Amino acid sequence: MPDSFENIQCESCLTRTQNLFRHLTDSEIHQIALNKITQFYKRGSILYQENSHIKGFYCVQKGIIKIFKTGFDGKQQIIRFAKPGDIIGYRSVLSNEMACSSSQVLENCIVCKVPSDILVNLVKHNGNFALELLKLSCKELGEANTFLTDIAQKSARERLAEIILFLQNEFGSDVNGVLKLILTREELANIVGTATESVIRLLSEFKTEKLIELNGRKIKILDAPGLKLLANI
Amino acid sequence: MPDSFENIQCESCLTRTQNLFRHLTDSEIHQIALNKITQFYKRGSILYQENSHIKGFYCVQKGIIKIFKTGFDGKQQIIRFAKPGDIIGYRSVLSNEMACSSSQVLENCIVCKVPSDILVNLVKHNGNFALELLKLSCKELGEANTFLTDIAQKSARERLAEIILFLQNEFGSDVNGVLKLILTREELANIVGTATESVIRLLSEFKTEKLIELNGRKIKILDAPGLKLLANI
DNA sequence: CGGTACGTTGAGTCATATCAACCATAGTGG
DNA sequence: CCACTATGGTTGATATGACTCAACGTACCG
Numbered sequence: 018m019p020d021s022f023e024n025i026q027c028e029s030c031l032t033r034t035q036n037l038f039r040h041l042t043d044s045e046i047h048q049i050a051l052n053k054i055t056q057f058y059k060r061g062s063i064l065y066q067e068n069s070h071i072k073g074f075y076c077v078q079k080g081i082i083k084i085f086k087t088g089f090d091g092k093q094q095i096i097r098f099a100k101p102g103d104i105i106g107y108r109s110v111l112s113n114e115m116a117c118s119s120s121q122v123l124e125n126c127i128v129c130k131v132p133s134d135i136l137v138n139l140v141k142h143n144g145n146f147a148l149e150l151l152k153l154s155c156k157e158l159g160e161a162n163t164f165l166t167d168i169a170q171k172s173a174r175e176r177l178a179e180i181i182l183f184l185q186n187e188f189g190s191d192v193n194g195v196l197k198l199i200l201t202r203e204e205l206a207n208i209v210g211t212a213t214e215s216v217i218r219l220l221s222e223f224k225t226e227k228l229i230e231l232n233g234r235k236i237k238i239l240d241a242p243g244l245k246l247l248a249n250i
Numbered sequence: 251m252p253d254s255f256e257n258i259q260c261e262s263c264l265t266r267t268q269n270l271f272r273h274l275t276d277s278e279i280h281q282i283a284l285n286k287i288t289q290f291y292k293r294g295s296i297l298y299q300e301n302s303h304i305k306g307f308y309c310v311q312k313g314i315i316k317i318f319k320t321g322f323d324g325k326q327q328i329i330r331f332a333k334p335g336d337i338i339g340y341r342s343v344l345s346n347e348m349a350c351s352s353s354q355v356l357e358n359c360i361v362c363k364v365p366s367d368i369l370v371n372l373v374k375h376n377g378n379f380a381l382e383l384l385k386l387s388c389k390e391l392g393e394a395n396t397f398l399t400d401i402a403q404k405s406a407r408e409r410l411a412e413i414i415l416f417l418q419n420e421f422g423s424d425v426n427g428v429l430k431l432i433l434t435r436e437e438l439a440n441i442v443g444t445a446t447e448s449v450i451r452l453l454s455e456f457k458t459e460k461l462i463e464l465n466g467r468k469i470k471i472l473d474a475p476g477l478k479l480l481a482n483i
Numbered sequence: 484c485g486g487t488a489c490g491t492t493g494a495g496t497c498a499t500a501t502c503a504a505c506c507a508t509a510g511t512g513g
Numbered sequence: 514c515c516a517c518t519a520t521g522g523t524t525g526a527t528a529t530g531a532c533t534c535a536a537c538g539t540a541c542c543g
Contacts, residue, residue: 086395088403089482096395108388111381117392140384141377148344148373151380154387155341159350161394162319162329169401169443170321173531202490210402212532217491233490233540249322406499435522445500450523466522484543491538501528511518 024055025078025129032076032102037153040145053129064120064128065106071116073132074106075099080126081188081198085207086118095208097157098123098187098198107150110136123198171249173211177219179248180208181229185238195237202234257288258311258362265309265335270386273378286362297353297361298339304349306365307339308332313359314421314431318440319351328441330390331356331420331431340383343369356431404482406444410452412481413441414462418471428470435467 027050032038038046058064058080065071067087082099096118099105109116110133140147167176181196188198200208206216220236223229228244230237238244260283265271271279291297291313298304300320315332329351332338342349343366373380400409414429421431433441439449453469456462461477463470471477 086399088399090403092403094399094402096398108391111384112388112392114392118395137381140381144374144377144380147377147380147384148370151344151373151384151387154384154391155345158341158387158391158394159345159347161391161398162351165329165394165398165401166319166321166327168398169327170323170325201488213489214491214533215531218531221491434520446521447501447523448499451499454523487540487542489539489541492536494534496531496533497529498532499528499530502526504523504525506521506523508521509519511516513514513516 024050024053025127026050027053027129030078030129032078035102037104037146037149040143040149041139042143045139045143045146049131049135052135053131055127055129058122058126058128060122060125062122064122065116067117067119068115071106071109071133073130074104074110074136075120076129076131077101077103077105078127078129080122080128081124082120082126082128083123083204084118084120093207094210095204097160100188104153107136108154111140123200123204168210173209173215174219174222175248176209176211177205177216178223178228178244179250180205181223181236181238182241182244182248182250184236185241190238193237194239195232195235199234257283257286258360259283260286260362263311263362265311268335270337270379270382273376273382274372275376278372278376278379282364282368285368286364288360288362291355291359291361293355293358295355297355298349300350300352301348304339304342304366306363307337307343307369308353309362309364310334310336310338311360311362313355313361314357315353315359315361316356316437317351317353326440327443328437330393333421337386340369341387344373356433356437401443406442406448407452407455408481409442409444410438410449411456411461411477412483413438414456414469414471415474415477415481415483417469418474423471426470427472428465428468432467 027033027046033046055078064075064082077099079101082105083095084097084099084105085093085095087093099120105120106116140150167179171179184196184198188196190196202216202220203213206213209216220229220231224231226243228240228247230239260266260279266279288311297308297315310332312334315338316328317330317332317338318326318328320326332353338353339349373383400412404412417429417431421429423429435449435453436446439446442449453462453464457464459476461471461473461480463472
């Protein structure tokens with residue numbers, strides 16, 4: 018559940034300078050600033066649920082969110098992550114459909130919620146913004162297709178190696194090479210698309226092969242080239 | 251390789267009335283009409299290749315096209331199909347990147363190729379068109395995510411059943427219930443994401459279970475509800 | 484201090500991939 | 514016209530990756 022939170026100034030927001038929002042005029046920014054709500058969500062809270070109706074999109078200021086679909090037997094499949102600067106929920110807003118995925122906080126978040134009609138109006142009246150948003154959705158589409166091919170063709174072993182490298186690339190690692198994003202084994206399994214036990218076994222194999230080091234949920238990359246080789250990238 | 255083909259009149263084109271293009275003004279349609287090239291491609295020909303540069307998008311008038319990615323070991327993964335009224339290649343045009351998939355003709359095609367800058371201009375200057383295109387890409391994104399979850403979580407058996415129903419839904423069946431779209435076993439395997447031999451075995455199991463009937467490449471659906479049950483949809 | 488969630492390991496099973504052989508068909512060239 | 518080749522389809526035997534189930538360990542939290 019979100020806590021109310023003092024509204025962040027859109028004018029000085031970090032996402033202001035990023036691709037998507039950089040073409041907005043001052044008055045358009047002001048329009049968003051007037052209508053948005055800034056909220057705080059802590060780890061574990063759900064921003065929106067699959068099959069629910071979303072009344073706006075979320076702009077992530079801080080924190081990390083996982084976006085996932087729930088399969089037939091209740092197992093989650095993590096589709097992607099959102100981090101500061103990313104927006105989520107825009108798909109459902111634009112297509113005016115129920116959400117086709119759920120989103121849950123992995124690291125405490127501050128998000129700004131912007132009403133649907135503002136997004137639609139921006140698309141209609143600011144061509145450059147529309148183009149940027151299209152680029153964004155096309156980028157996601159390309160990533161989804163690549164991921165799809167990986168899951169269909171690669172082994173769990175290859176995928177896990179790939180995911181570990183992806184997590185480093187996406188969320189970074191500290192000075193010791195330890196991945197910054199902390200995930201449970203189950204969450205890892207829900208990205209890779211395999212069983213939790215399989216992830217555990219594979220991780221310990223990677224450890225034996227001196228590719229990684231494990232310390233609880235912390236994963237330290239010892240041999241990135243080795244992982245890359247294993248992942249076939 | 252495409253054959254040249256007498257240009258189709260955009261003004262009376264079937265796609266003119268469909269969602270994507272219905273908001274275009276007469277002069278915008280005229281602009282497309284002046285710059286497009288109509289081409290004929292026969293079964294097996296490639297419209298564009300992964301990692302090549304595309305100079306425009308394709309609007310399908312007639313025929314069926316498969317869009318696929320080529321995996322590490324050369325195996326194709328079919329991502330989606332395009333049929334009359336669909337457009338392909340717009341992703342690469344908008345993101346201005348190399349194509350991330352290839353497209354090959356399954357049933358003889360007539361397509362209109364429209365230069366990139368026309369698409370970009372339409373997005374920039376016609377808000378309603380931009381919105382429709384966004385809806386389209388978001389729809390594809392949603393489908394890709396669903397497909398992803400299916401491949402990650404369902405068995406090959408479930409997926410094959412689902413794909414058979416999808417093919418009926420998407421391309422129809424004749425009066426006898428025979429699927430109109432004819433695919434090789436390998437192509438089926440490349441959608442389902444499994445080995446060709448597995449598809450063959452599963453199809454013959456479905457036949458034994460009186461779910462379908464087989465006649466060469468022709469698949470006749472005998473028990474759609476049974477397939478639906480099996481596919482968990 | 485007990486409870487809950489997560490992690491680990493082992494054993495057994497099953498679905499699916501792989502490899503190999505063979506058949507059917509159609510198109511090709513001498 | 515026929516051998517030749519390529520492509521696709523089928524089947525069987527075998528291997529194995531990955532799942533499931535079950536038991537147990539660990540750690541944190543109220």
